[in-house]
Amino acid sequence: MGAILQTENLCVEYRTRGLRLEIKPALKELNLSVCAGEVFGFLGPNGAGKTTAINVLLGFIPPTSGAAYLFGIDVRRPIARQRIGYLPEMTYYYKFLTAEELLRFYARVFGLSRLEADKRIDQLLKLVELEHARQRLIKTYSKGMQQRIGLAQALINDPDLLILDEPTSGLDPLGRMKVREIIQRLKNEGKTVFFSSHELGEVETVCDRVAIINQGGLKTVGRVGDLMAQHGANLEKVFLDIIGYQPQSVT
Amino acid sequence: MNTIRALSGVVIKELYRRKDFYVLFILTALITLVAGMHRFFNDPNIVRYIKDLCMLLVWVSALVIAIATTARQIPVERENRTIFPLLAKPVTRWQMVLGKFMGSWLATGVALLVFYIFFGIATGSREEASKWPVYFQAFWLQWVMLSVVIAITLLGSVVFSAPSANVTICFIVIAGILFFGGHLNVIALRNAEPVQSVIYTIYYLIPHLEWFDLRDRLVHGWGGVSWLDCGLATLYAMAYAWLFLLLTWLVFRRKSL
Numbered sequence: 001m002g003a004i005l006q007t008e009n010l011c012v013e014y015r016t017r018g019l020r021l022e023i024k025p026a027l028k029e030l031n032l033s034v035c036a037g038e039v040f041g042f043l044g045p046n047g048a049g050k051t052t053a054i055n056v057l058l059g060f061i062p063p064t065s066g067a068a069y070l071f072g073i074d075v076r077r078p079i080a081r082q083r084i085g086y087l088p089e090m091t092y093y094y095k096f097l098t099a100e101e102l103l104r105f106y107a108r109v110f111g112l113s114r115l116e117a118d119k120r121i122d123q124l125l126k127l128v129e130l131e132h133a134r135q136r137l138i139k140t141y142s143k144g145m146q147q148r149i150g151l152a153q154a155l156i157n158d159p160d161l162l163i164l165d166e167p168t169s170g171l172d173p174l175g176r177m178k179v180r181e182i183i184q185r186l187k188n189e190g191k192t193v194f195f196s197s198h199e200l201g202e203v204e205t206v207c208d209r210v211a212i213i214n215q216g217g218l219k220t221v222g223r224v225g226d227l228m229a230q231h232g233a234n235l236e237k238v239f240l241d242i243i244g245y246q247p248q249s250v251t
Numbered sequence: 252m253n254t255i256r257a258l259s260g261v262v263i264k265e266l267y268r269r270k271d272f273y274v275l276f277i278l279t280a281l282i283t284l285v286a287g288m289h290r291f292f293n294d295p296n297i298v299r300y301i302k303d304l305c306m307l308l309v310w311v312s313a314l315v316i317a318i319a320t321t322a323r324q325i326p327v328e329r330e331n332r333t334i335f336p337l338l339a340k341p342v343t344r345w346q347m348v349l350g351k352f353m354g355s356w357l358a359t360g361v362a363l364l365v366f367y368i369f370f371g372i373a374t375g376s377r378e379e380a381s382k383w384p385v386y387f388q389a390f391w392l393q394w395v396m397l398s399v400v401i402a403i404t405l406l407g408s409v410v411f412s413a414p415s416a417n418v419t420i421c422f423i424v425i426a427g428i429l430f431f432g433g434h435l436n437v438i439a440l441r442n443a444e445p446v447q448s449v450i451y452t453i454y455y456l457i458p459h460l461e462w463f464d465l466r467d468r469l470v471h472g473w474g475g476v477s478w479l480d481c482g483l484a485t486l487y488a489m490a491y492a493w494l495f496l497l498l499t500w501l502v503f504r505r506k507s508l
């Protein structure tokens with residue numbers, strides 16, 4: 001099966017502004033390949049370069065060297081984003097709009113016809129369980145509801161690839177479970193999901209493969225079951241081993 | 252075009268769902284009230300003075316709405332992180348700049364139209380029908396002038412990180428152009444070189460927003476300008492608006508989110 005998300009020797013460097021020019025590498029020759037239909041977990045501690053990699057994939061920042069492709073198209077071309085859906089970490093959507101208006105706005109961005117948009121909005125509001133609140137302004141939504149409307153906007157174009165940046169961050173257990181159920185349902189529908197998360201239990205449950213990065217470099221990539229079998233431990237232990245975490249004794 | 256229309260629709264919705272629009276209505280009502288008072292005076296000088304005052308209020312209010320609405324567009328998208336899901340869709344930064352510009356310009360146009368309708372009903376209803384084209388020209392030229400103001404403010408919103416700094420700087424620049432722009436050539440003549448050349452350069456570079464001000468013609472009943480001049484002024488404003496939009500895009504496309 002062909003890769004629908006691919007990075008080739010992807011490097012990103014940040015230049016600091018100051019008296020002395022300092023170059024800080026954020027990504028070092030990252031090579032990733034995600035196939036159609038798989039749920040791919042992108043793991044790493046804070047500051048490892050996960051969001052930087054996602055920002056390159058979405059065309060927000062240009063790579064210093066190397067390349068990234070979505071559906072074989074260079075990510076620097078806006079058309080590469082036609083078939084993707086993206087949920088950022090924590091976003092406060094236009095609070096003066098209702099859920100229905102927000103989804104209609106994004107549907108217009110994708111050029112969906114009114115009839116098509118109506119159908120899609122109904123489906124999505126049902127999927128994220130926000131039908132009862134469709135006419136309410138987003139400013140009245142709880143954090144969990146905001147995250148679910150975020151998921152709905154990411155799905156408005158019925159994308160083939162979903163990129164989720166810590167989709168359950170800041171949610172309560174019930175909210176996390178609902179988001180996880182939606183990801184599971186999308187997986188069953190054959191969608192490709194690429195997501196970064198710190199919830200390793202959740203990654204273990206829904207992901208087919210994972211990549212672990214640390215300090216901008218790819219440490220490992222493989223099937224969740226294989227990695228756990230290799231290390232003889234759960235994903236959390238595997239993760240800590242790979243990033244080189246040394247527990248300190250508490251006296 | 253769909254994307255630009257969708258983006259501008261959100262800007263317009265934001266304006267009428269926020270409190271600004273209602274502040275605008277209160278201001279309009281006040282203006283109408285003041286304008287309507289002129290029937291109590293038989294002195295044409297007082298009538299002219301009141302009309303002048305009303306038009307000044309219309310100009311100031313329109314500038315406040317245009318600058319305040321535009322200045323927050325891109326910074327608030329960044330602050331609330333709504334820019335991420337938006338630009339993750341097939342939306343280019345140029346489309347975003349154009350969408351924000353169109354939305355702000357149309358929203359300001361609606362607000363300005365409300366002002367002029369109230370003002371026209373209150374003051375113009377007792378005037379001859381031949382004066383209506385002057386009202387239209389005054390409205391139209393002010394609106395196209397606001398396109399330049401909005402484009403300048405949009406450029407400021409990608410240069411300055413804080414909307415408040417942008418609003419302050421834009422007000423100073425626009426007020427400076429309106430008050431002194433037309434006199435810079437005279438000021439240049441009174442100075443020696445190289446200051447003279449510097450002032451002349453500024454005189455020829457800045458958009459002369461004062462050319463779009465037909466208040467005196469409206470207040471004193473001097474009649475309108477020729478339609479050719481009106482068309483040329485529209486082209487002049489469009490050229491400057493495009494120039495500033497292009498500069499906005501050049502800055503914005505290199506900006507990290």
